[in-house]
Amino acid sequence: MKLNLVGLLFGALFGGLLAGAQLHEYDTIHAMLRLAEPDVFLLMGSAIAVSAPLLYVLERRSMRTAFGGEFLLSRSKPQKHHYQGGALFGIGWAVAGTCPAPALVMVSSGALLGLVAIPGIFLGLHLNERMSGGSAVGDGEHRELTMADQ
Amino acid sequence: MYDLLPDRLPWFVVGPGLGLLIVALFMIANQPLGASGAYTQTSGLLRRQQGIAIWRVWYFVGMFIGGVIVTQVLREGSEVRSGYDALRDVFPLWAVVPLVFGGATLLGFGAGRAGGCTSGHGLCGTAQRSPASAAVTATFMTTAIATTFVLRVVTGGDL
Numbered sequence: 001m002k003l004n005l006v007g008l009l010f011g012a013l014f015g016g017l018l019a020g021a022q023l024h025e026y027d028t029i030h031a032m033l034r035l036a037e038p039d040v041f042l043l044m045g046s047a048i049a050v051s052a053p054l055l056y057v058l059e060r061r062s063m064r065t066a067f068g069g070e071f072l073l074s075r076s077k078p079q080k081h082h083y084q085g086g087a088l089f090g091i092g093w094a095v096a097g098t099c100p101a102p103a104l105v106m107v108s109s110g111a112l113l114g115l116v117a118i119p120g121i122f123l124g125l126h127l128n129e130r131m132s133g134g135s136a137v138g139d140g141e142h143r144e145l146t147m148a149d150q
Numbered sequence: 151m152y153d154l155l156p157d158r159l160p161w162f163v164v165g166p167g168l169g170l171l172i173v174a175l176f177m178i179a180n181q182p183l184g185a186s187g188a189y190t191q192t193s194g195l196l197r198r199q200q201g202i203a204i205w206r207v208w209y210f211v212g213m214f215i216g217g218v219i220v221t222q223v224l225r226e227g228s229e230v231r232s233g234y235d236a237l238r239d240v241f242p243l244w245a246v247v248p249l250v251f252g253g254a255t256l257l258g259f260g261a262g263r264a265g266g267c268t269s270g271h272g273l274c275g276t277a278q279r280s281p282a283s284a285a286v287t288a289t290f291m292t293t294a295i296a297t298t299f300v301l302r303v304v305t306g307g308d309l
Contacts, residue, residue, distance in 0.1 A: 003179065010183065011209035011210060011214075014213055016220045021161065025235075054169075076282040085262065091257075092259070109228050113233045121254045121257065129262060
């Protein structure tokens with residue numbers, strides 16, 4: 001129950017920040033990818049610059065998280081599917097000018113073509129799941145999602 | 151509704167804000183602030199699969215609600231429109247719809263195969279110093295910039 005509330009809250013804050021920076025607009029992403037303005041690169045870079053050192057420090061002290069057990073970061077070696085998936089993702093990102101989280105915010109903002117993008121993302125994830133024969137968990141470096149408080 | 155926020159918050163507000171949000175979710179739930187996993191869990195729930203992380207479905211709904219709060223409540227509110235202004239300046243709507251759908255399918259497929267998208271690998275994985283995430287991020291940045299360049303050349307510089 002409480003974890004669901006955490007999910008709702010973090011989703012809302014995440015979506016709100018994306019909307020704040022207009023990341024749900026095709027024009028913003030397109031201007032970034034044709035290297036016309038550096039803002040989104042700086043945005044992503046500063047998000048990593050803030051979070052990476054904090055995660056580094058937190059990793060060094062053993063602590064328990066409220067819902068996810070021991071605080072533990074994950075790292076893995078690049079494999080073939082990472083490069084293949086990344087390459088296809090980049091092409092689709094450039095054409096559709098959006099990615100999974102901003103596509104939802106696109107609809108929030110009243111842009112109806114977001115309703116074309118979202119089913120496409122669902123279909124793509126589903127096709128991959130069927131081809132690879134398993135359900136990909138899929139949030140980058142990931143751990144099991146099963147938790148006590150559900 | 152209220153016109154409290156500027157049209158676009160600067161990167162040096164949103165970037166560090168996202169960074170802190172990433173750290174907070176790791177501290178509370180030991181989970182990355184991703185997005186494609188929320189799609190996977192939501193689609194699993196709709197197809198009545200077992201073992202769904204329900205909180206990720208709430209998170210999915212939350213992203214939409216957060217967008218509504220900022221674009222419709224805290225800002226003046228935006229009208230219903232098609233979106234994709236720059237793309238629609240170049241292509242007619244009957245071409246934009248399949249382009250968006252095809253592109254979205256491709257990026258969904260790629261995110262599934264790579265195990266993450268811009269947020270999961272690009273932000274959270276990189277912030278965890280994962281070599282796999284760095285590889286995915288470098289790869290998608292490269293192909294995205296190259297694809298945009300190709301689109302620009304094909305449209306004679308209009309896009």
